[in-house]
Amino acid sequence: MTSIKEKQKQNWKRWYYKNRKEYLAKERNYERKHILDIYHLGKKIRLIGNKRQYPKDQKCEVCKTERKLLAYHHWNDKDISKGIWCCVYCHAMCELVDRKLYLQYLKIKEEINNGR
Numbered sequence: 543m544t545s546i547k548e549k550q551k552q553n554w555k556r557w558y559y560k561n562r563k564e565y566l567a568k569e570r571n572y573e574r575k576h577i578l579d580i581y582h583l584g585k586k587i588r589l590i591g592n593k594r595q596y597p598k599d600q601k602c603e604v605c606k607t608e609r610k611l612l613a614y615h616h617w618n619d620k621d622i623s624k625g626i627w628c629c630v631y632c633h634a635m636c637e638l639v640d641r642k643l644y645l646q647y648l649k650i651k652e653e654i655n656n657g658r
C-alpha cells in the first residue's frame with residue numbers, strides 16, 4: 543500500500559517530467575534576476591536580492607555588443623541592485639578596474655617603454 547507521501551512524490555515526479563522544460567526555464571529566469579553566487583577564499587556564497595533589469599536588447603551595457611548570455615557585475619555584496627550586465631570581456635575589464643589592476647599594467651608598460 544502506498545502512503546500519501548509516496549503518492550505525492552509520484553505525482554510531483556509525473557508533473558515534473560511533463561513540465562520540466564518550462565519549470566527549469568522559470569527557475570533559471572528567477573536565478574538570473576535574484577541570485578548571485580560569489581566565491582570568497584574558495585567558498586561559494588549565495589547572495590539573494592534584486593539585480594538590475596536584464597537588458598531587453600541582449601546587449602552588453604558597456605560595449606553594446608549583442609550576446610547570447612550576459613554576466614552580472616556587482617560591486618556591493620550588501621546590495622546586488624548596484625551592478626551592470628556585461629559581456630565576458632567587459633566583465634573582465636570591470637574586475638580589473640575595480641581591483642585597480644590597470645594601474646599595475648600601466649606601470650609595467652611605462653617601465654618597458656623606458657627600457658627596463
Ligand SMILES: [Zn+2]
Nearest residue numbers: 602605629632
Ligand atoms: Zn561588452
